[in-house]
Amino acid sequence: MSSGRAMVDGRFELLEPLGSGGMGTVWRAYDIALHREVALKEVRAEGDTGSAQGDTGSAEQQRERVLREARALARITHPNVVAIHHIVDTPAEKHPWIVMELVAGGSLADKLAEGPMPPAHAAWVGRGILAGLRAAHAVGVLHRDVKPPNVLLRTDGSPVLTDFGIAAVNDLTGLTSTGSVVGSLPYVAPERLQGHEGNPASDLWSLGLVLFAAVEGYQPMRRDTDVATLAAVLMGSVPPPRQAGPLTPVLNALLVPNPGHRPPADQVDRMLAQVTGENPAEPPAFHQLSGPNRTVTAPREFLATPPPRPYSPQPPPQGFHAPLAYPPIPPDPVTDAPQRNSRPWIFAGGAVVLVAAAVAAIALWPSSSDGQGGAGQPPGRAQPSGIALPSGVIPPTVIAPTTAKSAATVDLLTPDGMRTAVAALEKVAGGKQFTETTIYPEYVITGAPVPNEPKHYDKFTYRNGAATHDGIGGRLTDPTIDLSSVNWDILPTLLATAAEQLKVPNPTSRYIIVDTAGTFTNGQQVLRVYLSTAYGDGGYVSAALDGTILRVYAK
Incomplete structure (x- = not known):
């Protein structure tokens, strides 16, 4: 030429x-x-x-x-x-x-500049991003800079991860000085600012913030100054979503400050599939190749671009307590930068330590001597006082310590394990009603209505013999359940039935979801037992609360 x-x-x-x-x-x-x-x-x-x-x-x-x-x-x-x-x-x-390869559809940042996405569309895009991350993690590569500008879109709207320039590769030497953190500040996971690298869950945190920005229309961690943003990220407290609808449980599961409390990628994929209405045991349609250009097919309802829906900030719900009041940050709140390859932030370890120390001082500040929590807070949830924070930063909830068992960790997928966990969760939550609950052999993730605020819920975890309050959850839209009313004696039989019916050889993942909304059972509250392998083989068995098998779904 x-x-x-x-x-x-x-x-x-x-x-x-x-x-x-x-x-x-x-x-x-x-x-x-x-x-x-x-x-x-x-x-x-x-x-x-x-x-x-x-x-x-x-x-x-x-x-x-x-x-x-x-x-x-x-x-x-x-x-x-x-x-x-x-x-x-x-x-x-x-x-x-x-x-x-040339990806011709622009970036996700370009797409979000037109307005927020419907939750199902965001979940569909999220499954694609997650599939790319899982492929990278499987070969020892962490992306470390997942954000809308680094997600390209094909002409059919399916996502493509790019810009692995600061990726962490298992057998490659790091490029930053000791104690430094590389990434785009508003999307960096809290644990990375504290020096903990090499965890795939850190990429999942970033994915959660991308999905939050996609449906809510703003990036929740950005503040007026870099220091304030850094402090917000270190505290890891994300405001409750208001426009996420069925995507809310996914955001609440991913955006947990403790990386050990985030669900594994296979469970996140199943949760996203439920939002899109796809079969959770099958990959998204666009995972299939068709020709040299890797042409893919998006669900028909996603091909037409919805009309722009500019973000319109809503006032906080009446009576809802800090740390809800995060101010929206206009303009251009979603895109980290208008460029496709925006400059990553590099933080020196010393600066991170100083801010971490300040935040730690906030978290450890003793509560007032009268022993009373804040308004609407059950016993054990106290608010710090007397600390001056940077503008735009909301203090985190301080959680009173709970009594932990000194014995070895008990398998929670047992009657005694769950009864012990439920009793501890009830004590910390200050009530018996709980939201959808996920039970792993090592820990339990759930939510509970806020006392005196029954339309909102907080997040809780039980692990290593102790129940903890993990922060605010959001608006309560689904029914709750009294977990102590569940006949946990059915667990051994239920797990044995799942193993027999699903025929999963050597499952590497097993967990139970207490579905309070009856997602697949016309509103009937059920227990869903999931078994799967590292390669995605598996399925689930759905049972009534008395143990009656309602459905078996095997891949």
Whole structure:
């Protein structure tokens, strides 16, 4: 071709920039050898012309980031992760280039700029993002920068994860100094700011914030200043969603500050599938390949772009207590930056420690001597006082310690295990009614109505012999259940029936959901027993509260 446009490696003709940020530019380009359009990622080194930032690292670090991203992408073959074709790293070029597939539908940030998504649409996109993350995690790659600009959309709307430039790869040396954290601040998981890396649950936290932004129309952790945002992330307290509808349980499960309390990816996928109405035992339709361009099919109702629905902040529900009052942050609250490849934040360990110490002081501040909690708070939930916080930061709820058993952890999928857990949860929650509850062998996740505020609920966990209050949940829309009224003596028989009916060889995951809304049973409250393997084989058995088997769903 003789258009006079710039060429890379004598083969790739640069057509137009697709997005630019502090770490470089992504170009639409034409491969003159294979006669196809591709995406070329250029990463500018410090001091290059056009670089607006001088703190993105040395030239060698920038080169290594390019190679790191190429290595990370090369490990992953999945339709929801951008494919790498080639890498240009020759003396003739000032810096390396990554040649990737061209995803032509823009980014999720572009899509959300038109307005929030309906919950089912967001859940459908979320299943695709989650599938890409699971594929990456399976080969030892953590993304560490999941946010709307880093999710591209095909022309049918299906998502593609990109920008693995700061990914953590199991056998590759880190690129940041000891004690530093890399990522986009409003989407970074709290544990990463405390120096805990290498946990796939951190990517799930970021996914939860992407889904929150998709349905609510704003990023809940952003504040007026970086310091205030940092403090908000460290506290990990997310305001309750108001427009998420059936996606609310997914957000509440993912956006838990303790990474050990977040559900595993396979359960998150099942929860998202319930929101979309898809079969939870089957992958989303767009996971199937069809041709060299990996064409996929979205549900028909998602192909038409809904009319823009600008975010309109609503006042907090009357009587609902802190930490609900998070102010919306206009303008452009969803997109972390208008560029496709916006500059990640790099935090020095010392700064993180200082803010962590301040937040820790807040969390450990003793309650008032009269022994009374805040208004509407049951015994054991006290509010800190006397602490001056940065503007826009709401203090977290301080949880009074509970008595923990010193004995070894008991299997909670047993009658005695659940009776003990329910008694502890009732004591901390200050009541007997609970929301949908998920029971794992090691811990229980549930919610309970707020005393004197029956239209709202808080989140609770039971683990290692202790029940804890994990923070606010949101508006209560589904029926509740008295967990002590469940005949837990049926558990051994129910688990044996599930094993016999589902025929899952050597299940690696087993858990029970107490479905208070009767999602698949016309409103009848049931117990659903799930068994699955690491490869996704499995299913569930649904039973009435007296143990009567209602449905068996095996893949």
